[in-house]
Amino acid sequence: MDQFISDFLKDPSGKNLQKLSVEFLPYYCMLISKVGGILSQETLSCIQKALQEGKLTDLVNLIQKALTIVEDAFLQIAVIGESGAGKSSFINALRRLSHEAEGSASVGVVETTMHRTPYQHPKYPQVTFWDLPGTGTPNFLPDTYLEKVGFADYDFFIIISSSRFTLNDALLAQKIKDVGKKFYFVRTKVDSDLYNEEKTKPTTFTKKRILQHIRDYCLANLSDIGVSDSPIFLISNFDLADFDFPKLEETLLKELPEHKRHTFALLLPTISVAAIEIKRDFLKEKIWLEALKSAAVSFIPFTPFVCGFDLPEQEQCLKDYRNYFGLDDESIEEIAEKLDTSMEDIRGCLKCLNFWSLVKDDSISAKVIKGAESFFAVKGGPESSVIQGLKVYILRLKFLDTVADDAKHLLKMI
Ligand SMILES: Nc1nc2c(ncn2[C@@H]2O[C@H](COP(=O)(O)OP(=O)(O)O)[C@@H](O)[C@H]2O)c(=O)[nH]1
Ligand SMILES: [Mg+2]
Structure with missing residues (x-):
């Protein structure tokens, strides 16, 4: 379980949030890709300030606004x-x-x-x-x-x-x-x-x-x-995987404004392990920000349920990840053609195609319960929004890691 989110859930008091405001930036820098993250300096400072002042609604709004800008970046x-x-x-x-x-x-x-x-x-x-x-x-x-x-x-x-x-x-x-x-x-x-x-x-x-x-x-x-x-x-x-193209990608990513990096990272062809890792890091950052937002929402009284665990939505998320990493059906067909083998052969090597086995994985429930334990200690009982938020967070990380590992595996085969 992510340490920052778990510490956040443990104690909603101003004192703890102040401590987290100090830890936030070093933690964020450790979390993001080597070419940078998707939050601007200004947003980072505002998030720090919101934590320091214990203003959770501001925190939620800041993260939401930043994520919307990233989604809409042209x-x-x-x-x-x-x-x-x-x-x-x-x-x-x-x-x-x-x-x-x-x-x-x-x-x-x-x-x-x-x-x-x-x-x-x-x-x-x-x-x-x-x-x-x-x-x-x-x-x-x-x-x-x-x-x-x-x-x-x-x-x-x-x-x-x-x-x-x-x-x-x-x-x-x-x-x-x-x-x-x-x-x-x-x-x-x-x-x-x-x-x-x-x-x-x-x-x-x-x-x-x-x-x-x-x-x-x-x-x-x-x-x-x-x-x-x-x-x-x-x-x-x-042959984009060869020569300086990977260096060009990294330079562009570093030099783009933060909110545009995510869009560019997604379009990068998955032609090297480094490109796969960069993509994974960007998506991970987004999953983390969404989890932090949903954790903060749990402490705001009378907030409507924002982050439910909706199965079709999770299925779509897995589909999107497959798309980002070139593991959608169309790409699998192209790879099979390239390797002169059947689509079924390729599908057989991929773990990310089985949505249900990923969702039903027992380790997910165990992690959710462990993550929620600290929260129960504060609130004295299971809070459904926390459980749902953690479930989404842990499942999405699982999706992401499975898809990225499959992409690496296929890359090796190619
Ligand atoms: N060997 C090689 N040929 C290339 C490369 N890029 C383009 N070409 C060839 O160069 C010719 C002109 O390419 P094109 O993309 O039409 O150039 P444009 O006029 O600048 O759009 C075509 O025959 C391409 O196949 C490359 O990186 N390596
Ligand atoms: Mg031309």
């Missing part, structure tokens, strides 16, 4: 670069769509228009990638470009090149910075550079040396055109 990602650099491929890779899938961005098509094209994420409609007109087109005018493409709409810009970054890219980066937005340089197609090098120089070829060479070359090129100290991410759109 993400608009602008992708820029010359025609042929790999923009459409990058967008498709992040949307987990093959080039042939319906709704995918057309690959290999030379764009000459000055229009931007939106591509919504098929699973997360609040995320849109924008394929922006190329910086290499004759119509490109750095002074008016950002205005024309509506720069204020985007959370950040990805500037893509498959060879040298151009002066226009550099001018654009400078302007993006001037308007207070972030940009990231991404060098695509390193898989094909490696392939070509190995074919042409098989005796002296080493992967590490070639990648370092590409990185140095890009950095020198950027420095030549006046951009210093910007990191470069080397990637292959054909």
